Amino acid sequence: MEEPVRKPFPGGEALLGLDLRRLPAPKRALHAVGPDGKAPPRASSTAWEQKYRAWVIGCDVFATLLVIGAAALIILDVTGRPYFWHASGTAAAILCTLPLNRAWSRHVLGEGAEEFRRLGRGLVMAAVLVAMAGLVFGALDVQPWVFLAVPLVGLIALPQRYALRRILHHARNFNGTCMLPVMAAGDPDTVRDLIDRTRADAHVGWRVEAVCTASGAGEVGGIPVAGRLHEVADQVRRGGYRVVAVTADPYWTPRRLQQLAWDLEGTGADLVVAPVLMEVAGPRLNVSGVLGMPLLRVSAPAFTGGRRMIKEAFDRTVAAAGIALISPVLLTIALLIKLGDGGPVFYRQRRIGRDGRSFLMIKFRSMVVDADKVRSELLSANEGAGPLFKMRRDPRVTRIGMILRRYSLDELPQLFNVLSGTMSLVGPRPPLPEETEGYDGAAQRRLLVKPGITGLWQVSGRSDLSWAESVRLDLRYVEDWSLALDMTILWKTARAVVGGRGAY
Incomplete structure (x- = not known):
């Protein structure tokens, strides 16, 4: 049977106005030799990756030169002249520490928070180098360059990178371009x-x-099976795949995985191995070497301790500041609800919080008075997943309530719940008492932490999620919580709310 060769993407790829079909194909490596004695294809960087990396580097250099140049014109010495050596040294430090921290590596560009962490580490290192150089050379007037110039570079470079990432994600989501070809190998x-x-x-x-x-036969998920597991390296040589994703299968012994890694050397393909613990990620996973063996160490979830105290302080501080800042908005919404039908402004509902304790959750009333009493009459029209009750066109929702729900404004009073300590800014969805009665053992773990105003369920589809997906996302948050994840969810929530996605 002749082995298939990967076909090019239909329609080519485009990024930032570039027609990637007109670019020459990347050169193949000549040093690697396949089983047939011929040089195999190398999965080198695709044209869109090279273009994207060039844009990132160009934006970082632009931000550095812009800030340092402006600072040189503003910060003058006692003679009224610019600090030439200070400016040159600061720019050189930044442009050296970014590549040293691999902030321009193609493996992280456009991939998760690691890209921004490396950018931050590079700028921190640059600031430290500038400060140390000031001490060594007796230039004690470097403080503005350390505490102003370098942070300003970050304030410009960060949104530039974010904008580039949005362009990249748009190309992938809506055009199907700028993708990495993957070979998957494992159990079907x-x-x-x-x-x-x-x-x-x-x-x-x-x-x-x-x-x-x-x-080695048939298809999986609509993707053709190219060969058997022992033929993975040969298939990669023939097809030029950029990623080899190994999933769980009894075939994959440590010795065979090691041999596969050796066989893939020189192909340019990245080997990634999906752990058996598919839903455990983030700070709980650490790779360490013990007795010469690489071990995947899984730490226990953190439900108490210093990090949780920081989260608690952060939640209450942000809630208090938020209430103070949006108080005019809260008063306006309350007035509109009262003028609408004369009913109460707030709707209080009993929900289940941490460790199964119940509390009263506060929301702006978006339905008619006594809406709960007619809920039983609408059960046949329920569109919610699992034990949830949801309707896209709920007849109980008022006109002002439709607007409030569209942009989640009805949830703003939950800031008072956060301030009182019964809820968190970010956490699992607060369930109703009757919902928890149908929880299985896995879903019960949602109650190990405080429920949140928003969460992974909010930024991943809101009301459009299935029950199983909602539980999976909540459990992922409970297991892999971190302050960085909270900040990411809050940022994505703002985008989802502005767009009104998945809310009804």
Whole structure:
């Protein structure tokens, strides 16, 4: 049977106005030799990756030169002249520490928070170098360059990178371009799960184009099976895949995975191995070497301790500041609700919080008075998933309530719940008492932390999520919580609310 060769993407790729079909194909590596004695194709950087990386580097250089140049004109020495050496040294420090921290590596550009962490580490290192140089050379007037110039570079470079990432994600989500070709190898069930995830989250940039399984025949999730598991390296040489994703299968012993890593050397393909603990990620996973063996260490979830105290302080501080800042908005909404039908402004509902304790959750009333009494009459029209009750066109919702729900304004009074300590800014969705009666053992873990005004469920589809997906996202948050994740969710919530996605 002749082995298939990966076909190019239909329609080519485009990014930032570039027609990637007109660019020459990347050169193949000549040093690697395949089993047939010929040089195999190398999965080198695609044209769109090179273009994207060039844009990132150009934007970082532009931000550096812009800020340093402006600072040189503003910060003058006692003679009224610019600090030439200070400016040159600061610019050189930034442009050296960014590549040293691999802030321009193609492996992180457009991929998660690691890109921004490396940018931050590079700028911090640059500030430290400038400060140390000032001490060594006796230039004690470097403070403005350390505490103003370098942070300003970050304030400009960060949104520039974010804008570039939005362009990249748009190309992936809506055009299907700028993707990395992936070869998946493993058990058909685990491979199918990987395929489903890559299709649901196209912005990640993975496109599974071929599969290797133990049988070596058929298809998985609509993707053709290219060969058997022991043929993965040969298939990669023939097809030039950029990522080899290994999923769980009895075939993959430590020795075979090591051999696969050796066989892929020189192909330019990245080997990634999906752990058995698919839903555990983030700060709980650490790779460490013990007795010469690489071990994946999984730490216990943190439900108490210093980090949780920081979260508690952050929640209450932001809630208090938010209430003070948006108080005119709160008063305006309250007035509109009161003038609408003369009923109460707030709606209080009993929900289940941390450790199963109940509390009264406060919202702006968006339905007619006594809406709960007619809920039983609408059960046949329920569109919610699992034990949830949802209707896209609920006849109980008032006119002002439709607007409030569209942009989640009805949830603003929950800031008072956060201030009182019964809720958090970010956390699982606060369930109703009757919902928790149907919880299984996994869903019960949602009650280990405080419920939140927003959460992963809010930024991943809101009311459009299935019950199983909602539970999965909540459990992922409970297990892998971090302050960085909270900040990311708050930022994405603002975008989802402004767009009104998935709310009804």
